[in-house]
Amino acid sequence: MTNLAVVGGGVIGLSTAWRAAANGHDVTLYDPEPVRGGASWLAGGMLAPVTEAWPGEEDVLALGEESLRRWPGFADELAKEGVDPGLAEHGTLVVAFDSADAGYLDILADHLHGIGRAADRLTGREAKRLEPGVGSVRSGLHVPGDLAVDNRKLLHALYAAGVNHKVRFVRERVERIPDAEAVVLAAGAWTGRLHPQLAGAVRPLKGEILRLKPRRGCLPPPTRTIRAVVEGKPIYLVPRGDEELVLGATQYEAGFDRAVTARGVRELIEGAERVFPAITEYELAETAAGLRAGSRDVLPYVGLLDDGVFAATGHHRNGLLMAPVTADAVVAWLEGEKPPEGVEAASPARLHQKEHV
Amino acid sequence: MTNLAVVGGGVIGLSTAWRAAANGHDVTLYDPEPVRGGASWLAGGMLAPVTEAWPGEEDVLALGEESLRRWPGFADELAKEGVDPGLAEHGTLVVAFDSADAGYLDILADHLHGIGRAADRLTGREAKRLEPGVGSVRSGLHVPGDLAVDNRKLLHALYAAGVNHKVRFVRERVERIPDAEAVVLAAGAWTGRLHPQLAGAVRPLKGEILRLKPRRGCLPPPTRTIRAVVEGKPIYLVPRGDEELVLGATQYEAGFDRAVTARGVRELIEGAERVFPAITEYELAETAAGLRAGSRDVLPYVGLLDDGVFAATGHHRNGLLMAPVTADAVVAWLEGEKPPEGVEAASPARLHQKEHV
Numbered sequence: 001m002t003n004l005a006v007v008g009g010g011v012i013g014l015s016t017a018w019r020a021a022a023n024g025h026d027v028t029l030y031d032p033e034p035v036r037g038g039a040s041w042l043a044g045g046m047l048a049p050v051t052e053a054w055p056g057e058e059d060v061l062a063l064g065e066e067s068l069r070r071w072p073g074f075a076d077e078l079a080k081e082g083v084d085p086g087l088a089e090h091g092t093l094v095v096a097f098d099s100a101d102a103g104y105l106d107i108l109a110d111h112l113h114g115i116g117r118a119a120d121r122l123t124g125r126e127a128k129r130l131e132p133g134v135g136s137v138r139s140g141l142h143v144p145g146d147l148a149v150d151n152r153k154l155l156h157a158l159y160a161a162g163v164n165h166k167v168r169f170v171r172e173r174v175e176r177i178p179d180a181e182a183v184v185l186a187a188g189a190w191t192g193r194l195h196p197q198l199a200g201a202v203r204p205l206k207g208e209i210l211r212l213k214p215r216r217g218c219l220p221p222p223t224r225t226i227r228a229v230v231e232g233k234p235i236y237l238v239p240r241g242d243e244e245l246v247l248g249a250t251q252y253e254a255g256f257d258r259a260v261t262a263r264g265v266r267e268l269i270e271g272a273e274r275v276f277p278a279i280t281e282y283e284l285a286e287t288a289a290g291l292r293a294g295s296r297d298v299l300p301y302v303g304l305l306d307d308g309v310f311a312a313t314g315h316h317r318n319g320l321l322m323a324p325v326t327a328d329a330v331v332a333w334l335e336g337e338k339p340p341e342g343v344e345a346a347s348p349a350r351l352h353q354k355e356h357v
Numbered sequence: 358m359t360n361l362a363v364v365g366g367g368v369i370g371l372s373t374a375w376r377a378a379a380n381g382h383d384v385t386l387y388d389p390e391p392v393r394g395g396a397s398w399l400a401g402g403m404l405a406p407v408t409e410a411w412p413g414e415e416d417v418l419a420l421g422e423e424s425l426r427r428w429p430g431f432a433d434e435l436a437k438e439g440v441d442p443g444l445a446e447h448g449t450l451v452v453a454f455d456s457a458d459a460g461y462l463d464i465l466a467d468h469l470h471g472i473g474r475a476a477d478r479l480t481g482r483e484a485k486r487l488e489p490g491v492g493s494v495r496s497g498l499h500v501p502g503d504l505a506v507d508n509r510k511l512l513h514a515l516y517a518a519g520v521n522h523k524v525r526f527v528r529e530r531v532e533r534i535p536d537a538e539a540v541v542l543a544a545g546a547w548t549g550r551l552h553p554q555l556a557g558a559v560r561p562l563k564g565e566i567l568r569l570k571p572r573r574g575c576l577p578p579p580t581r582t583i584r585a586v587v588e589g590k591p592i593y594l595v596p597r598g599d600e601e602l603v604l605g606a607t608q609y610e611a612g613f614d615r616a617v618t619a620r621g622v623r624e625l626i627e628g629a630e631r632v633f634p635a636i637t638e639y640e641l642a643e644t645a646a647g648l649r650a651g652s653r654d655v656l657p658y659v660g661l662l663d664d665g666v667f668a669a670t671g672h673h674r675n676g677l678l679m680a681p682v683t684a685d686a687v688v689a690w691l692e693g694e695k696p697p698e699g700v701e702a703a704s705p706a707r708l709h710q711k712e713h714v
Contacts, residue, residue, distance in 0.1 A: 210619075213616075215616050259570075259572050260640060261638055261641065262569060262630070262636055262637050262638070262640075262641050263637040265641050266623055266627060266630070266637075269620075269622065273619070280623075281620060283616035283619075284644060
């Protein structure tokens, strides 16, 4: 039994704390505002490594796929703890407005078929038949297997599961590495402040996200996640049943600024109106900005920094997706076992190996 | 000394309660949420009868001008009660993007000159010299005399002044006319539910309004109120010092729905980006929708409904502007005096006189 300190109460920290405590370790988690305080609270909740990863980011895709395989078991275990995190298997429809977008969908379809995944290339008409609410699209790509999770339910469920296993929650901001046999640094964009190896290697990536609700008489949200690139900017619409639609996300390099900007909100709404025109009459229920943790490449830093101190940060848009594999890796290390496939590539050791990664 | 019940704790109800109590009457004000609960909390705060009124709405303009004359004294009296409501004399710049807009500015300028008000017609270049933050405008109209008030400071000040004069605040929703020697119905868009003569004569006019704050490095807000018509829709930007910019307002007939819509927010931001491009990088600090009280014409209903029961509602966009004249009219009636000039035209008696007004 190891005495473990986890710094950060977002999806990575909560998942790691829960899994470690459930495996018999003695866990303390430090965060001034666990569950609601970080980027995971503001996420869309897509668990879609393939439609996220551009061909070329093979390491990211491999780690994402490895984590995706763990997701159904992870969600089942969590449901047994008392709160169902709400895993939805509704799939993704990616839509194209012009020939450049359509070309990208062809590449994505080839890539998916290459790795044995189902993916149906659709005409604009077929896309509209699948999701009658979509606008005038040129073509589409239906990826039936994609999962999504209600990120807020998930965070509450992880917290409750941690409490079940006697994780101690210390609601304080940590300025230096806590004293413990093992420490996991999972403070997202702020992790760079906690360890010299990560200083400058982790940076905040600001993302604005909106939550909308259909008003009376409005077309209900689509039944699948819908993704598109509008005027060069990727957007997604993730339904939360019939009640809510999560619309994201801008991405800027803006330091630690979490202000929602006029431009960000306008661009998201404009884009969404092209993808799903009925959204124009939806209630704008929430506007928020979060700071994802960026690494120098797109891979996270998951692995040993120095004696007993592990990094678990830099997950970019993939924090929710990669939470199970990250937590499992930490538990494997604590128990002297081999970590899951694909984790080795995410070792922070790569920060020494090359000058610029 | 009359025992007076005021129904409604927005700007009209609070002003009337304060003025009546300050004149020695015994006042009870009913509102489940005075100060913050109604349309006045969400207003821009322009006190600009002329740039608001289209030529043709002469009765509205006359009543607005009468109230505007009372505003400096009203604000002084209120400041003496302890809280300065923040009257700003920063004037208005109306900008034109095309020849139709420019034609409207010519008419407005003639109209202002006709009533003896200063108003300077400007080229686009002159408008930009006056307010360097404005976008590419064709021409402008500078109206130096226009006043604006910080509506939230004002509402707090009125509440405090009422307390000073022993107004009793009953935080309850009133379903029927309270028992009192005299009653003022000032429940805004909801007033139609309180009296049969007003049923169907007062309706909610939904307006969405945004509050934005300059982020570090942004151009500060303009020094004047800026108004424009963008794609047929009037918008205004009212500065609150260097800290905040109020951006309004949409107008819909949407019943008692107070949901902020995606379209409303997008249109306001789009319009504002044309008028004052730097706003695009401002923080979107607040989105809200309020329900103005519409009358059948654009004049409010201010006057006797039946024995001892007065209407003070239906002020459309002019509630803040017309609060002093409305309060003074009620006090005059309580004391058997003649009401201010222009109030007679606003009598609800006109609801009987014509079939459709």
